[in-house]
Amino acid sequence: DGGITQSPKYLFRKEGQNVTLSCEQNLNHDAMYWYRQDPGQGLRLIYYSQIVNDFQKGDIAEGYSVSREKKESFPLTVTSAQKNPTAFYLCASNQGLNTEAFFGQGTRLTVV
Amino acid sequence: AQSVTQPDIHITVSEGASLELRCNYSYGATPYLFWYVQSPGQGLQLLLKYFSGDTLVQGIKGFEAEFKRSQSSFNLRKPSVHWSDAAEYFCAVVFSGTYKYIFGTGTRLKVLA
Numbered sequence: 764d765g766g767i768t769q770s771p772k773y774l775f776r777k778e779g780q781n782v783t784l785s786c787e788q789n790l791n792h793d794a795m796y797w798y799r800q801d802p803g804q805g806l807r808l809i810y811y812s813q814i815v816n817d818f819q820k821g822d823i824a825e826g827y828s829v830s831r832e833k834k835e836s837f838p839l840t841v842t843s844a845q846k847n848p849t850a851f852y853l854c855a856s857n858q859g860l861n862t863e864a865f866f867g868q869g870t871r872l873t874v875v
Numbered sequence: 876a877q878s879v880t881q882p883d884i885h886i887t888v889s890e891g892a893s894l895e896l897r898c899n900y901s902y903g904a905t906p907y908l909f910w911y912v913q914s915p916g917q918g919l920q921l922l923l924k925y926f927s928g929d930t931l932v933q934g935i936k937g938f939e940a941e942f943k944r945s946q947s948s949f950n951l952r953k954p955s956v957h958w959s960d961a962a963e964y965f966c967a968v969v970f971s972g973t974y975k976y977i978f979g980t981g982t983r984l985k986v987l988a
Contacts, residue, residue: 767918794974803884805965805980806919813974821975853918855976861907861926861969864976866918 765790769854769867776848776874784839784870786854795837796855796864799823806853812837813859841872848874877901879968881979888956889987896951896982898966905971908949910940913963913981922964925949936960961986 767788776782788795794813798806808821812831826845831837837856841848851871855864880899888894900906907926911919923934930942940951949966966979 769918796976798978803980806976806978808975811974851916855919860974861971863909863921863924864967865921866911868918869916871916 767854767856767865767867769852769870771870772868774870774872776872778874779843781843782841782848782872784841784852784854784872786837786839786867788835788837788854788856788865788867790856790858790865791834792856792865793834793859794857795831796857797821797827797829797837797839798853798855800851800853800869809839809852848872877903877968877970877977879966879977879979881964881966881982883982884980885983885985887985887987890958891955894951894953894956894960894984896964896966896984898949898951898979900947900949900966900968900977902947903968903970904973906968907971908940908942909967909969909976910934910938910949910951911965911967912936913965915962919965922951956984956986958986958988960984 770785796811797809810829812818828840853869854867857864878901909924910922913919925942963981963983969976
């Protein structure tokens, strides 16, 4: 089945460590996105990529980094510079401009 | 700044009652509008979308939404709510020519048996 796979579902890290969240899609979509979800704040855009080897900062990019070396993959690294990394992270993709986004099942990151 | 407002943080309805969830967006270029549903700890599932044409759109699970350009609104409705509809609902907009989806803060629906 086509879809978006995020792994792992749950992730625990110690403060000060970098951690990478995986996002893979087999929908042949051009665009991919990373969102952060906190209670009562909806979804906030971290980074997005319209095409391979290109990506743009969203509204809350500080403390995060991404890469887009392959069309199907868009990993997100949460660095030690992110002051409050504990959150639910959602990856999404769509075919391009003005099309609906499809979401993965999310990764819950807890930093202790 | 462009934004989406969902004024109701929580809504509680009885099973079988009708439902309306409100969504307003700030003025911008041609909007493309979406409603998503999220169960706890899960990703978002698309309920319906509006791109153009008939302003009343039908979605999955018996939901519908009406686009009213004059009111910058895209309210979600369901005639008879089922207990399984309990979830969080998000309205989203993307303006023509942009990749950036703007999400509302969500409305959490509770259904009483």
